[in-house]
Amino acid sequence: MATPTIQRRRLGNALKRARDHANKTQDEAAVVIDAAASKISRLELGQSGIKLTDLALLLDLYGVSGEQADWMRDLARAGRQRGRWSGYRTVIPDWFRAYVDLEADASEIRWYQPEVVPGILQTESYIRAMNATAHPRITDEAVNRQVKVRLERQAVLDQPVTTLSFILSESALRRNIGDASIMQAQLIHLAEAAERPNVELQVLPFDAQTYGAAWIGFTILRFDHDATSDVVYVETYTDGDYLDSHDEVQAYTALWNRLQAAAMGQVESRNLIIRLADEKKARP
Known part of the structure; x- marks a missing residue:
């Protein structure tokens, strides 16, 4: 529904x-x-x-x-009914609650993430490590609620009718969130996610011919496979912007296409992720 x-x-x-x-x-x-x-x-x-x-x-x-x-x-x-996430007001800010609703209903989602792993691909340990770094004074109860919400959002991965495409910067794979064991588990999780039939995952390497706007993370959501319904979500530290005008959507779609063309292929990307996971394992 x-x-x-x-x-x-x-x-x-x-x-x-x-x-x-x-x-x-x-x-x-x-x-x-x-x-x-x-x-x-x-x-x-x-x-x-x-x-x-x-x-x-x-x-x-x-x-x-x-x-x-x-x-x-x-x-x-x-x-006018209450949304699924209305009970998480202390965990999900108002400006993000609309996004998680859109995410759950989208038929196609495209993520570009330059610095960290996208939320719906994060392991529990990675989520906890991110919260500890970003919010050092956060309570255990608040962290547990954050983890619960983010893991529940990952149900979209099990929807075969939803096509999920990810472009991750190599920086997101190499940036240490937590210790080596946390990063190794996260990288293995990414490699496993890349094998799902409804998931396409590519890595944008450091030496790729990228563009000035490549540092901006964004998500393109499509509904009923209809391009006219596309919404672009761009998040800042304290807010999120929802863009749905034709010109704005076209601009971000063109940027996505350029980034995708500059990124590694899916097989090459997965091989890099596995190699980086092995490197984490080899560390003392």
């Missing part, structure tokens, strides 16, 4: 199409529901839910009726 976040995005897209078809502006729609135009914008972006009474007014303005109207009302009801 799609999450409330996805249902809101679907409804938002449908509302925008209906408004465009009716040749109405956001200002005109806002007047009907006695709100600011910014509220219509948030609704169409899927950033907030809508009351059924407000939806009825918009549907009347746009001339939407019958099965289409029934479908949009169903989306509105589903979009």
